Amino acid sequence: MSDVVVTVPKRxxxxxxxxxxxxxxxxxxxxxxxRGVLEYQYEFRFGGRRLPKIENGxxxxxxxxxxxxxxxxLEDLVIGRSSFxxxxxxxxxARAVTxxxxxxxxxxxxxxxxxxNMEHPFPGWKTEGVAL
Numbered sequence: 001m002s003d004v005v006v007t008v009p010k011r012x013x014x015x016x017x018x019x020x021x022x023x024x025x026x027x028x029x030x031x032x033x034x035r036g037v038l039e040y041q042y043e044f045r046f047g048g049r050r051l052p053k054i055e056n057g058x059x060x061x062x063x064x065x066x067x068x069x070x071x072x073x074l075e076d077l078v079i080g081r082s083s084f085x086x087x088x089x090x091x092x093x094a095r096a097v098t099x100x101x102x103x104x105x106x107x108x109x110x111x112x113x114x115x116x117n118m119e120h121p122f123p124g125w126k127t128e129g130v131a132l
Contacts, residue, residue, distance in 0.1 A: 003059040003071070003112040004052045004086065007105040013064050014132060043085045044108065051077070051084060052109055060086050061112060063103045069125045070096040098122035 008016045054060075059071040072094035076087040086109075088094070097119040122128070 001053050001055045001058055003061060004054050004074075005061040005063060005068075005103075005110045005112055006086070007107075008062055008064040008069075009105065010065060013130060016064075017126060043083050051079070052086075052111070054086075059112070060088055063105060065130045066102045066104060067125075067129055068098045068103055068119075068122075070094060070098075070122060096122045096125040098125065 054074055054077065056075060056077075057073050060074050061071045062069045072088035074086055074088060078085045078087060099114050099118045099120075101114075
């Protein structure tokens with residue numbers, strides 16, 4: 001299987017941070033309770049989209065403001081009638097990383113296309129390059 005990359009639109013960046021941002025578990029505020037565990041989801045409408053081939057434990061990468069911002073492990077893929085959700089667990093398993101190349105936003109999801117050895121820590125992941 002493979003890691004998946006998704007985009008948080010610029011207009012939703014502040015809201016996404018408030019809901020429970022990546023790599024900062026103390027800020028988790030709006031979890032979706034399932035199985036008694038705090039979980040967070042990234043929902044997609046089908047609209048002809050296929051399901052990603054990803055397994056639990058593989059990475060869901062977040063892109064925003066033209067940069068890779070980090071990843072969290074997938075805990076579940078939930079399929080509804082008209083949508084599916086990528087579920088991640090609590091933020092303590094997330095990592096703030098980036099790559100040197102810029103990444104433009106896109107709709108839907110893609111598979112990771114860079115080598116893992118290209119990733120490096122990104123301490124300024126929340127604000128670097130962000131213009132709110």
